[in-house]
Amino acid sequence: MISRALCLAAHPSEKLTTEHLELTDIPLAPLLDGEVLVRNTWLSIDPSIRLRLGESAPSGYLPPLRIGDALVGLALGIVVESRHEDFRPGDLVSHMHGYRDFAVVSAAAGGLGGAGTLTRIDAHDWPQQWYLGPLGSSGLTAYVGLFEVMGIRPSDTVWISAAAGAVGSIATQLAVHHGCTVIASAGSRRKADHLVDALGASSSFDYHDGDVGSLLAQAAPDGIDAYFDNVGGSHFIAALDALNPEGRVVMCGAISTYETSNTLPSNLFQITAKSLSVRGFRAGSFGHLYDRVRSTVGSRLANGTLIHEESIYDGLEHASTALVDLLNGRTTGKTLCRL
Numbered sequence: 165m166i167s168r169a170l171c172l173a174a175h176p177s178e179k180l181t182t183e184h185l186e187l188t189d190i191p192l193a194p195l196l197d198g199e200v201l202v203r204n205t206w207l208s209i210d211p212s213i214r215l216r217l218g219e220s221a222p223s224g225y226l227p228p229l230r231i232g233d234a235l236v237g238l239a240l241g242i243v244v245e246s247r248h249e250d251f252r253p254g255d256l257v258s259h260m261h262g263y264r265d266f267a268v269v270s271a272a273a274g275g276l277g278g279a280g281t282l283t284r285i286d287a288h289d290w291p292q293q294w295y296l297g298p299l300g301s302s303g304l305t306a307y308v309g310l311f312e313v314m315g316i317r318p319s320d321t322v323w324i325s326a327a328a329g330a331v332g333s334i335a336t337q338l339a340v341h342h343g344c345t346v347i348a349s350a351g352s353r354r355k356a357d358h359l360v361d362a363l364g365a366s367s368s369f370d371y372h373d374g375d376v377g378s379l380l381a382q383a384a385p386d387g388i389d390a391y392f393d394n395v396g397g398s399h400f401i402a403a404l405d406a407l408n409p410e411g412r413v414v415m416c417g418a419i420s421t422y423e424t425s426n427t428l429p430s431n432l433f434q435i436t437a438k439s440l441s442v443r444g445f446r447a448g449s450f451g452h453l454y455d456r457v458r459s460t461v462g463s464r465l466a467n468g469t470l471i472h473e474e475s476i477y478d479g480l481e482h483a484s485t486a487l488v489d490l491l492n493g494r495t496t497g498k499t500l501c502r503l
């Protein structure tokens with residue numbers, strides 16, 4: 165059997181363009197015991213794949229893809245054929261072989277830091293793609309970052325960057341609901357206004373409007389107690405300067421460094437001087453919390469106190485545009501490709 169897949173055509177040295185990616189027909193091997201054949205229905209478009217498209221990947225992370233390799237990413241699909249007793253044709257499943265029409269998936273294989281293991285999804289009354297967004301990896305990441313890693317407190321003034329995106333928009337609303345004063349930043353005036361008007365942030369700024377440190381100081385004249393970092397680079401530097409003593413940083417992601425070389429901040433001594441805690445995490449290691457996240461986020465989605473937005477691209481032929489648009493801030497909320 166043959167499936168279309170989005171493959172790496174050339175390693176980008178800086179900005180990814182659609183020319184670095186190409187749709188290719190790939191052969192699918194016959195099913196072995198323990199495997200299922202899945203027809204993908206929704207692809208999660210995530211920034212982290214960009215880390216694997218260059219000639220090298222950050223040490224400690226997943227290895228770079230080679231030219232010709234199919235991209236991988238979280239996806240939902242319907243089981244077409246099964247050689248595993250726990251999965252039947254017609255089951256809705258999540259797995260890590262996104263960016264293709266069909267995939268042969270082994271139930272035994274973990275992947276993407278634990279987030280990509282083959283799992284049956286009972287979508288109940290929710291739109292199935294929400295299991296890639298607020299009820300899936302994005303919701304888990306926001307929840308874990310705030311409640312398990314940051315140790316968020318109602319008295320906190322919290323800054324959340326890339327706050328109009330998939331993780332940031334949920335983190336912003338959960339922090340607001342928790343009673344925090346939330347400062348949210350994003351890449352356009354329209355997004356910044358939306359963060360206050362619709363998501364409930366106390367204040368917001370467009371990081372293009374000047375020096376990030378100055379914009380943050382204006383938004384938080386008394387400093388911040390915690391920072392949820394989705395961006396890294398200049399944002400991380402600004403946070404170290406603005407954090408109050410004993411402040412906390414959650415290093416969720418560093419998207420500003422995914423397409424450029426990363427240099428160490430020159431103000432790292434702030435961590436010592438102010439007794440700051442800086443902690444990274446991979447949401448895939450917290451998969452045991454999915455039920456709690458789905459109950460917390462799901463009840464808020466149901467009663468309308470949590471808004472979820474999506475940027476949807478139709479067809480595998482538009483997955484490369486979706487990824488490039490995401491990396492360039494042209495999407496809002498969860499970015500998805502519908503097959």
Ligand code: NDP
Pocket residue numbers: 209210211212301302305326327328329330331332349350351352355371394395415416417418419420421445446447448490491492493494495496497498499
């Ligand atoms: P988003 O939906 O937030 O999309 C990424 C956004 O980042 C873009 O829309 C853009 O919005 C912003 N951005 C892009 N380039 C820059 C830049 N140079 N400076 C500032 N902002 C920029 O993606 P996700 O919600 O899926 O992911 C958010 C972060 O969380 C990423 O860093 C990702 O790698 C990380 N992540 C970490 C996980 C973990 O387990 N630790 C799991 C999932 C995600 P804008 O218009 O605001 O510029």
